Amino acid sequence: MLYKVVVLLALSVCILGKNAYANLLISPTRISFDERQRTAKVTVINTGNEYQTYRVLWSEKQAQPSGGYIQLAEATSESLSSMARLSPKQMRLAPGEKQTVKIAIRKPKGLASGEYRSHLLFQALPSENTNKTSSIKVNMIMSYSIPILLRKDMKQPEVAIEQAKLVLNESNQRPQFLLNIKREGKFSSYGKLSAYSVDSNNEQVKIAEIGNLSIYPEVDNAFVTLSLFSDKNLDNAGKVIFKYEGSQEYKDLTFAQYTLPLTSQLLNVLTVNDAK
Known part of the structure; x- marks a missing residue:
């Protein structure tokens, strides 16, 4: 074809x-x-x-x-x-x-x-x-x-966030996340992908989001870039929780969740690279 x-x-x-x-x-x-x-x-x-x-x-x-x-x-x-x-x-x-x-x-x-x-x-x-x-x-x-x-004969697709990495955006030198999302089955997923920073007091703050995210049947692994909101940054160690939640026909469904440890060492590496 x-x-x-x-x-x-x-x-x-x-x-x-x-x-x-x-x-x-x-x-x-x-x-x-x-x-x-x-x-x-x-x-x-x-x-x-x-x-x-x-x-x-x-x-x-x-x-x-x-x-x-x-x-x-x-x-x-x-x-x-x-x-x-x-x-x-x-x-x-x-x-x-x-x-x-x-x-x-x-x-x-x-x-x-x-x-x-x-x-x-x-x-x-x-x-x-x-x-x-x-x-x-x-x-x-x-x-x-x-x-x-x-x-x-709709069936819910099986979705998992396989990996999440924190990197620097080359154009603006701001942190961003690269995610690998795996999907299985005959049917697509649809919803929003959100990232929440979690501090030592277990308080969650939304720092990034993509709406209207579809992963269609012809895609087994989706590679998604998630950029921080313009008024958010990563200043302290803790963790980041990613949630892929359904919308419309998938309302109230959570497809997948993933936790990325945010260590001081990782933040320092980003800061050093930024300085360069």
Whole structure:
């Protein structure tokens, strides 16, 4: 199968649980169908100051262990797109106007157990207001995709944080954590990964977090970088507790937990390297 690497241009700003991408507001940004659900809706809002046309289509992607995706040239046996119908597939929105895109699922008979996923791609076509006086015409097609999942005979994935290391970020010379998270089974995990520093009085303070972390079935080991909050630092010995906790369909579930001893020797090494 042929692959091509997708270069993702991140233009996102989180606003009250909704995400804005350039002049496009999408909500929700992830859909997981359960066994009985047949339809879902996604709201699209043109937040720009001119009319904009958006195309809605399916995109097939393969997740990578260190994050990001590889674009697939065609659907696979684990793709959802062949079971789904979209309406509408294109829309023209005035500034501030919104449109609902409906996703309808029709499962084939004898569908095998497992997780099926495709990504719903919202593609903003070139602006209608072209500057005719310019000698150079540049049309940028901005797009963003959200994962759509269907699970058959869902079972909780087995997840474990195998290793956590404390290192220095080469660009800003601040401490960060590198984690190896192992996942087993046919189904993906989804939730937030948090780090808490614990002092000698056993008081916990959240120092880092990544939300919306999915580890998909094609990834057995995920390598995740967890950076400290800008107002947090590691000044004293103790320990750091990592928790990978479920969200949405995995709400109130803790996938994995790991404790990293934070020794004075380790902190001194980081300080020496920082000084260099």
